[in-house]
Amino acid sequence: MKINSLSKEDALRALVSSENGLSEEEAAKRLSESGFNEIREVRKTSLLIRFLRQFTHFLALLLWVGAGLAFLSDALNPGEDMATLGFAIVGVIFINAVFTYIQEYRAEKALEALKKLLPFYVRVVREGKESQIPSREVVPGDIILLSEGDRIPADARLLDVSMLKVNNASLTGESEASLRNALPADGELLESPNIVFAGTSVTSGSGKALVFATGMGTEFGRIAHLTSTVQEDLSPLQKEIVKATRVVATIAALVGVFFFVLGFVIGRSFWSNFIFAIGITVALIPEGLLPTVTLSLAMASQRMAKRKALIKNLSSAETLGCVTVVCTDKTGTLTQNSMTASALWKDDRILAAEDFRAQVDDRLLQTAFFCNNARFTDNEYKGDPTETALLRLGRERLGDLSAERIFEIPFDSDRKRMTTLNRTGDGEYVYTKGAMESILPLCSRLLRNGIEREVDESFREEALTAYNQLMDRGLRVLAFAYKKHGGSFLIPDSSSLEADLVFAGLIGLEDPPRPEVPEAIRKCHDAGIRVIMITGDGSRTAVAIAREIGLVRGEPVVVEGPEFVKMEDRELREKLSAKEIIFARMTPKHKMRVVSILQEEGEWVAVTGDGVNDAPALKKADIGISMGISGTDVAKEASDMILLDDNFATIVNAVEEGRAVYENIRKFITYIFASNIPEAVPYLAYILLRIPLPLTIMQILAVDLGTDMLPALALGAEKPTPAVMKQPPRSRKERLLNLSVLFRAYLFLGPIEAAACMFGFFYVLYGGGWSWGTALPQNDVLYLQATTACLTAIIISQIGNVFACRSAAESVRSLGFFSNGFIFIGIAFELCLQLFIVYSPFGNRIFSTHPLSPATWLALIPFALLLLFGEEARKLLAHRLRRNPAS
Ligand code: ATP
Secondary structure (H helix, E strand, C coil): CCHHHCCHHHHHHHCCCCCCCECHHHHHHHHHHHCCCCCCCCCCCCHHHHHHHCCCCHHHHHHHHHHHHHHHHHHHCCCCCHHHHHHHHHHHHHHHHHHHHHHHHHHHHHHHHHHHCCCCEEEEEECCEEEEEEHHHCCCCCEEEEECCCECCCEEEEEEEEEEEEECHHHHCCCCCEECCCCCCCCCHHHCCCEECCCCEEEEEEEEEEEEECHHHCHHHHHHHHCCCCCCCCCHHHHHHHHHHHHHHHHHHHHHHHHHHHHHHCCCCHHHHHHHHHHHHHHHCCCCHHHHHHHHHHHHHHHHHHCCEEECCHHHHHHHHHCCEEEECCCCCCECCCCEEEEEEECCEEEEHHHCCCCCCCHHHHHHHHCCCCEEECCEEECCHHHHHHHHHHHHHHCCCCCEEEEEEEEECCCCEEEEEEEECCEEEEEEEECHHHHHHHEEEEEECCEEEECCHHHHHHHHHHHHHHHHCCCEEEEEEEEECCCCCCCCCHHHHCCCEEEEEEEEEECCECCCHHHHHHHHHHCCCEEEEECCCCHHHHHHHHHHCCCCCCCCEEEEHHHHHHCCHHHHHHHHCCCCEEEECCCHHHHHHHHHHHHHCCCCEEEEECCHHHHHHHHHCCEEEEECCCCCHHHHHHCCEEECCCCHHHHHHHHHHHHHHHHHHHHHHHHHHHCHHHHHHHHHHHHHCCCCCCCCHHHHHHHHHHHCHHHHHHHHCCCCCHHHHHCCCCCCCCCCCCHHHHHHHHHHHHHHHHHHHHHHHHHHHHHCCCCCCCCCCCCCHHHHHHHHHHHHHHHHHHHHHHHHCCCCCCCHHHHCCCCCHHHHHHHHHHHHHHHHHHHCHHHHHHHCCCCCCHHHHHHHHHHHHHHHHHHHHHHHHHHHHHHCCCC
């Protein structure tokens, strides 16, 4: 018998469970038998294949061709030792593959670790009590409780439902949510209305279900077995890097051809020319760039997680840096979502909540108490903060009341109200609470001083004035109404239940802003990011809170939901161009339209959301942001970033990190590119000036794939500076490799380094008695020392350069000399490697070097200082010019 065809009782019996759930002991036993409730990722490509792939991408192929040509020329023209170059290139391919693989692996692990930071929880009944457990600990036989927005953790047979709708799209492709029931049914499990499946989600209503399959035993697990995990796309930045490296590789090849032709023109031999051409091409290819970018994105996402922003893929880290508009909810994001009843309007008077004394038959408080799903258990209020505040007020004034609830129309943000039907000692009552606009039209009577009267125009005016006054205090105001229910019915019908109500009064709830928010808003303004509040609350409440947190200073344009619906796109676009705009009385459905129009206007939009209905807007936005604490699982899944603390200030921190990561990537690109000039100039000098070659190919590779690596990574770990949030968002069109980066690297930093390396070379040669025009054999000690000095000069000036590149505009002093510890680790590594290359016999053999005297080192140090101070002077000048453009 399949579980869908069993009765509830039989199903419970079949799984040896009961309505009270399993005992903790039994659950632990089953967990050890069935294993964790998780889908094991099926990796399609093995680690080995992924490693081998490093040998076949574009740059690797280019290098293979280079190696092939070197071996070929060695075969055709033995004696020039070209095979060594061939081996060196193969070595480069290997080093590069290992390095890239390690970087990618680390980046992937970092992301996996992030995903684990956010366990999904599920409500279960065990030993008769309701508790929350991580969804991976659910076992067959568990009773789970489901409500709107929950992701269903395992395959389960429904036991009870209340208007439960589930979206099975992830399993069946059916995108319409379907109503579920708890009755036995025949047929296939997948089509059975009394079964819910892991990986699907609750779109509305609630229910209780018995788990019968977990982990890989679920339908979803079975499908996961068949399909492989989806390959993640490269982020736009990574794509840009791929493109940029291809361009640079092509330039490198052209430079190679140029040297080849140049040498040919001035009459150098074909083969030695050929070998240079290949060598210089290999040396100029920026092999390690892409993996370094990937790793620094991964590191940025870890830093974001430390600041409570969890991003789900690497591309979001950089997209965040481009955000120009943040559309944010109010409740819980800008405010603390800790509500307290602060004022009431009753019998035509506004009262402070603390001065309010009530009788047991107070209809306003009764409505607040009964039309409420919050609970007071274990000395704690549990549930939605709006409702807990009302429950608290009711309990404190009336004590614990009881009345059986016969029917409920749950709150939803479209209707903006909730209604219950309760059986009390004195008959059945309908209780309704919600937004004023949605309650007042339902009322035909009002309660004043214990007497029910007809609602008339003057009452409407009074009520609205009071409502506005409470909202102007920044309170969330709810209206309350009730009626004695006379008629009996079998199927409650909402329109008759919610008609002809008696208006009982208003309650204003205070929800203070989060203390960090005003500062975060100020940061956004400084950073040229607009913040638009989109709230379900009334406009006056929204404006009052917006003023309190500094979101608006003047008179903002306010658009309310009902007006919004009627507006044409053109009109809305006009409104959106206002400097300060607030959307009030909005439903989540409306958000999507705001996002689309902003995007059409060329903005990069981040939007927040927590409910099921927010999912489309979260998906549509450039960055969808969900709430880690109050958000539903559906919203979390649809979003790109999850705020672990629900706090608006965290969004701003993440944007700051996003901007910093882009800047950091630029920093290490400048650093790496600057060293290309001192690598190329010796070749030009060699060919044009006819001097011995100052730097060998192997030595260039030592810089590119050795000493430069860690300092470059250290630049990727620079912390954001305050200046990052003082400039406008980056434009979509902006390229990573722009003219200013290229000028700075190639025309300023690079030439200083080139001067250093040529100085080092001649310093040793002339010191050793060399005179211009004298040829030197390749194994001559003086020659070996001179090339070693040339290499050492590059290394030393790169030390100055790494400090210079820590910022394109800020001085090292203002950054704090010691504020990035990784820089010092990078430099220590660089120096150790260089000492090994210069002083160990092994290093000498591989890199054709020879030990240098301390005096040579000392002679080269001023170049590092020259580079650093030259750069500081340039920054100072640029700073001054920016401040006084006229002078
Ligand atoms: P924000 O968009 O700023 O986060 P929100 O999403 O909390 O606000 P909604 O939950 O849609 O906004 O609430 C909108 C209005 O609905 C509130 O102003 C209030 O009048 C009413 N409301 C909120 N919660 C309830 C509830 N539990 N029962 C009845 N009415 C409610």
